[in-house]
Amino acid sequence: MSDTAQIIDGKAIAKQIRDELAVDVVEFIQNNSVVPCLAAVLVGDDPASEVYVRNKRRACEHVGIDSQLHRLPADTTQDELLDLVAKLNKDNEVHGILVQLPLPAGLDADQILLAVSPAKDVDAFHPTNVGRLVQGKPRFLPCTPHGVMQLLKRTGIDTAGQHAVVVGRSDIVGKPLAQLLSARGADATVTVCHSRTNDLPGITRQADILIAAIGKPEFITGDMIKPGAVVIDVGVNRTDAGLVGDVEFESASKVASHITPVPGGVGPMTIAMLLVNTLRAAQALEQ
Numbered sequence: 001m002s003d004t005a006q007i008i009d010g011k012a013i014a015k016q017i018r019d020e021l022a023v024d025v026v027e028f029i030q031n032n033s034v035v036p037c038l039a040a041v042l043v044g045d046d047p048a049s050e051v052y053v054r055n056k057r058r059a060c061e062h063v064g065i066d067s068q069l070h071r072l073p074a075d076t077t078q079d080e081l082l083d084l085v086a087k088l089n090k091d092n093e094v095h096g097i098l099v100q101l102p103l104p105a106g107l108d109a110d111q112i113l114l115a116v117s118p119a120k121d122v123d124a125f126h127p128t129n130v131g132r133l134v135q136g137k138p139r140f141l142p143c144t145p146h147g148v149m150q151l152l153k154r155t156g157i158d159t160a161g162q163h164a165v166v167v168g169r170s171d172i173v174g175k176p177l178a179q180l181l182s183a184r185g186a187d188a189t190v191t192v193c194h195s196r197t198n199d200l201p202g203i204t205r206q207a208d209i210l211i212a213a214i215g216k217p218e219f220i221t222g223d224m225i226k227p228g229a230v231v232i233d234v235g236v237n238r239t240d241a242g243l244v245g246d247v248e249f250e251s252a253s254k255v256a257s258h259i260t261p262v263p264g265g266v267g268p269m270t271i272a273m274l275l276v277n278t279l280r281a282a283q284a285l286e287q
């Protein structure tokens, strides 16, 4: 076995997906005389959110999808935000709606996400879309989990029968990813870990596929990884040393067979899958 893992190049794979999508967008525009459009809602001035929203809009532009940015001040009220969402729901020019999280303190994210029309819910955060996913009848796949599945698929990693360990159980990443990995077709055997898990290293060392979605810089170290495992790092943590994942890349890459870098791993895939969902929303709404 080699002592250096193969790097899974999320940036390159995301570009490949965007290039494929750009062709479909052209065809959609020719057939419908309508340009797919994503509306992003950004409340307050969280610097990380600014970066993500800027990246999302740039990616839209590259594939021929229109984007709108609705900026609201940090002191926006729940009713003002609900009004904007209602307006976007009704707007026939808008196919996808994304309310950037986290929302400033005082706003109730659950109520806002519930107000987004499920047909325009390109994040797949609405309870209807979450329920459809769990029932195996998804309309949209959640972007980050779908991005992870595409990374595995396009790297030629077969998940069937493999033990996938997901560290993290958030609604955005851990939970839906466990769902996708264990779904018929993907067929992994999934263990979900969290902050109350006993003997985490003992469990992560059993993983054929280890996914870190924790939000703690370099938390997963090489000694927690089974030799030859595939390691997917979802974490994005800003530290004094720059942007790092939830995996200590240096030690992990000596043990793993494949590993995603941060940046340039899962992050660009999340954005690519958002664009895929926006075209899908436009196709369903315009047909």
Ligand SMILES: NC(=O)C1=CN([C@@H]2O[C@H](COP(=O)(O)OP(=O)(O)OC[C@H]3O[C@@H](n4cnc5c(N)ncnc54)[C@H](OP(=O)(O)O)[C@@H]3O)[C@@H](O)[C@H]2O)C=CC1
Pocket: 144, 167, 168, 169, 170, 171, 172, 173, 174, 193, 194, 195, 196, 197, 200, 213, 214, 215, 216, 234, 235, 236, 237, 266, 267, 268, 270
């Ligand atoms: N690349 C991308 O596109 C995206 C990246 N991210 C990044 O992924 C990371 C996770 O995000 P998100 O899921 O939203 O985070 P959350 O904070 O919502 O969830 C973190 C999860 O990690 C678990 N956890 C925390 N500490 C430990 C520990 N010591 N041992 C085991 N489990 C632990 C928590 O457990 P418990 O439930 O018990 O609290 C929780 O389930 C972040 O770095 C975020 O920035 C997020 C979205 C997209």
Ligand SMILES: Nc1nc(=O)c2c([nH]1)NC[C@@H]1CN(c3ccc(C(=O)N[C@@H](CCC(=O)O)C(=O)O)cc3)C=[N+]21
Pocket: 051, 052, 055, 098, 099, 100, 101, 102, 123, 143, 144, 236, 243, 262, 263, 264, 265, 266, 267, 268, 270, 271
């Ligand atoms: N409604 C909503 N939908 C989301 O999908 C959503 C959200 N809210 N809130 C925050 C998280 C986080 N997230 C990322 C998207 C892109 C990168 C990304 O592009 N990362 C680059 C680096 C970017 C940088 O330099 O900061 C990379 O990893 O290479 C990271 C994280 C989406 N999220």
Ligand SMILES: [Mg+2]
Pocket: 010, 233, 234, 261, 262, 263, 264, 265, 266, 267, 268
């Ligand atoms: Mg990344």
